[in-house]
Amino acid sequence: MRLAIAGIRKYWTRSATILSLVLAVGFVALEFVLAGVGYRSASGGTTIDKATATWLLTFPDAFDAILAIAFEFVAIIGLIYVATASGSEWTWGTLKVAVARGHSRWGYTLSTFGSLAIIVLVGLALGVLAGVVGVAMGASIAGFPMGNPLDLSALPQFFVKFARAGIGIVALTSVGYAAAMVAKNQMAGIGTVIVYFIFSIVAPALLPQIVRDILRYQPFSTAADAIGLSGPPTTVAATSTTALDPNVALAITVAWLVGLLAVAAISVQRAEVTG
């Protein structure tokens, strides 16, 4: 625990952390503002329809929209951020210091991921807050009633979905973590997650159905399905041909998380630390 807290201390002050959070928060808010702008100018020929605009800009439906969009942006940015931050443990040689100080490699690997997971979850929470603000701004621009974001009948369901999104985000960032730990290199980790992300978006559209059915079980798809969102599909959700049952998707997502952390830990355990 003390190492996880120290980890938050060391990551929180990194410019990469601040930049990643600002980007995620900014993109989420911007999405809703642009939705409002798009709907307002719909008479001029833009494509956003009223159903989509309602889903995006009116509570309680907007909770799902916020979660979907915050999940998408925080996942993408979080993947790259985690690969960057964890890869730098090798690049800077700071893993070497921890090992030479007698810290267990397993302990260091898992607690470092714990620190990064907390930061990514903070990013998701800030993304959701930015989404609420964005919805308010977008609804105002579109001339929509935004509804009540504090609707007590909708909030419990929202928090359940938020928790599921959190688990999904943490599982997704473990892809970046495992990549960086296996590659033992910051840039290799970043490159791997970018290739993975592009593949997970592009591949379903290009590959045969049987492959797409298999790709439903890759972390990006299962993590998105695990949230159990309603409404228009997001880009991420669209990667699945048919969404998995949320509980099944959640179980698979957790399995991915455990498996990827095991890969990272075993890789570090077996590594010769020469940097």
Add this chain to the structure above:
Amino acid sequence: MTASTTLALSTTNLRKSYGRQVALAGLDLEVPSGVVYGFLGPNGAGKTTTMRLLTGLIRPDSGSISVLGQSFDESKHTILYDVGALIESPSLYPHLSARDNLIVFGATGRRVGRARVEELLDLVGLRDRAGDRVSHYSMGMRQRLGIAVALLNDPKLLLLDEPANGLDPSGIVGLRDTLKALAGSGKTVFISSHILPEVQQLADIVGIVAAGRLVTQGPLSELLTSQALVRVKVQPEETAQALAVLSKLAGDGHVEISDTEAAWLTLRIVADRAAAVNRALAEVSIYASGLEAGSDLESLFLELTAPPEPPPTPTRPGAIPGWNSGVVS
């Protein structure tokens, strides 16, 4: 070492290869407790590989390591709670301050309190810049912070790889005083270094490694005595007679003409016998026009680590004369 000597560190037949490159070919070290041990060797001799093995960063192919009286391998990582290490260059978080680096590293291994962090900032002279980002530090300041990290857990055994790197003269003096004080308080300091005069001033015991093997190990004073030299300059026409006289004094094979033109002869005898050399020459009416006595670690190092004479080969275009190719260090 005698059987009764308590060893802070020892290795037995330690071997390590990187692919086909042999870094250590059976290293046997014995480092007694409470001494400063100078670990010397040319580039590629296996010094850094040894340091990495001693801290569990890499695994040996074979052989054993004992740290503070306990058999050490990677699974017994808590033994390292009593070891401090600075291996190669200091590894630090560049975006954190010196204080935060110490706090963050203090969370690894054995827990370290804030008071210790502040104490170390004073010890390494970084108090005034403790809040500045390490990315703004000079190389010497980073080195000092790296030493502070190594000292965080008040180690019984301190492993330092080139600790004087980047330090200014006052920093080197400060480091020397600190290390001497640590050894004086019963701690063991193991230093790998290329700066031989520095090691000569610091070390009680020296081990010299070459091509992955230990070539000598022992108290520095004994090694230097065995390596003592006296150089004497005579008139060129008196060289042969002087050689005969001095050979009687020093023994056959212990005298050589080191510079025929300038008529310098070199005797391998204890330095404090320089007066006897002068007297022996004077008795046959040869008066030395130059006399140098001394012994130094550099001579010992160069002699022991000199590669065997290679068969003559054509010089490769672009090769720098006198430089061996560096291999794994």
